């Protein structure tokens with residue numbers, strides 16, 4: 336079932352229609368809160384229906400998201416298209432905040448840097464990186480309706496077996512043995528074949544240069560590694576990030592906003608010296624607990640997570656790279672800030688057969704979602720030197736990093752000196768060629784010949800020992816060159832956005848409140864003139880402009896009753912409401928309303944910005 340089809344939700348929801356058409360105009364006075372609050376949008380529905388709605392958070396969230404402008408399926412008016420998602424004004428706002436918090440959390444404090452490279456990537460780059468060969472999924476086609484599906488997913492759904500990494504033959508025989516049929520029409524499924532999941536295109540008018548939409552942002556970093564390293568004055572270890580669109584031509588995406596064909600990735604590559612793998616920040620997180628489903632547990636057939644401190648996980652080599660362990664701990668803290676508590680997070684180690692072709696160890700960071708169960712929101716791959724090595728082999732460019740020795744090292748080497756005078760006597764016009772061959776030969780071999788006084792065969796020539804000497808020399812070396820290893824934390828922004836919404840979606844007295852933290856909220860305060868006349872809108876606009884000038888994200892809403900506006904703001908996750916009323920005109924004070932408690936306080940306009948900062952720091956303290 337394509338979950339992003341508009342008709343799914345539009346026909347199912349009287350509540351949705353009611354919300355748009357305004358059954359919520361009826362005021363519902365609640366003595367205990369002291370506010371004039373509207374009835375919730377489903378007030379005409381029974382309590383049972385309300386409980387069912389919160390039970391299916393995906394449905395409730397999708398409707399709220401569409402109604403308030405967070406997200407909806409793309410190309411709605413053409414019937415929708417699976418695997419594509421539109422973000423509305425609030426969705427764009429929330430996405431930007433998640434990205435910026437991520438930058439603060441992972442990049443700024445470590446001095447990591449960010450680049451931006453093209454989405455269209457030439458064939459030769461993705462061929463060198465192994466994607467052309469490896470970026471494919473097993474596909475099966477229904478012989479009756481000719482719809483195509485991921486063979487491994489159908490087998491997994493039908494058998495419960497872990498199918499990632501199974502061969503086409505294994506999948507094919509499981510489809511047959513277990514009598515798996517087409518999920519759409521019940522028809523017979525054909526033998527699985529590979530389908531390349533990169534979007535293919537060609538550059539220029541003649542189509543002679545094949546290219547792909549990038550399936551990950553990392554290759555743009557690897558191919559630029561040396562240039563970025565040089566512009567950063569060869570600082571090392573170095574973290575290089577990219578936030579941008581990636582494309583994956585999924586065969587049959589059936590998980591709404593979670594499985595997208597076009598989405599935003601936030602990732603960075605941490606380049607380090609494999610001889611010095613320690614992470615200097617590890618101590619800061621050493622006692623953080625991680626919940627890990629290890630490769631070992633999975634091989635024994637369980638998905639039970641073990642709880643282990645980060646320091647221990649590194650000591651016991653559960654996590655091979657200390658940098659990976661550090662970033663996993665940070666990632667857990669980051670998800671915490673988005674509203675996901677620790678018990679709803681875990682790290683899921685991939686089996687060798689499931690890992691991407693470039694990875695020596697991979698953990699998926701998963702969160703528990705109401706409809707979808709454990710869902711990957713980030714991945715931690717130990718890419719070793721795989722990518723740099725491949726690009727170095729393909730281009731001949733030296734992508735190694737120079738590491739100076741603390742003191743220069745002196746090495747004894749044997750080197751060959753050709754004796755041109757003696758060579759000329761024998762070989763005349765071939766002297767140059769023979770001398771060249773001699774100097775490229777093995778010094779040990781020539782030394783043995785010299786000591787024995789015997790001629791030596793070099794190429795097609797027989798060369799007497801007086802044509803060369805082998806001498807001992809001292810060579811001074813100031814350092815060595817190595818290929819860095821890479822740890823890659825990678826986050827899916829749309830999945831984080833959906834997760835953030837789900838974990839902050841709450842109900843209070845049958846109403847939806849989106850409890851987004853102040854620093855994430857796309858709108859931090861809404862300004863409301865109590866009525867739309869008598870100079871209140873003008874005063875409200877002045878307050879709005881002052882708050883914007885103070886760097887807050889503020890909007891203005893004068894449509895409908897004040898209670899209805901509060902309800903709208905609660906659903907949009909706006910932490911504070913600021914109401915301008917007739918008293919404002921007399922004494923220059925406004926009412927500040929707290930979204931989560933619905934409490935109110937009165938404060939002078941002159942100190943409004945600092946009042947807001949105090950609320951953010953210390954919590955909301957209502958006036959007596």
Ligand SMILES: [Zn+2]
Nearest residue numbers: 477480517520
């Ligand atoms: Zn079918």
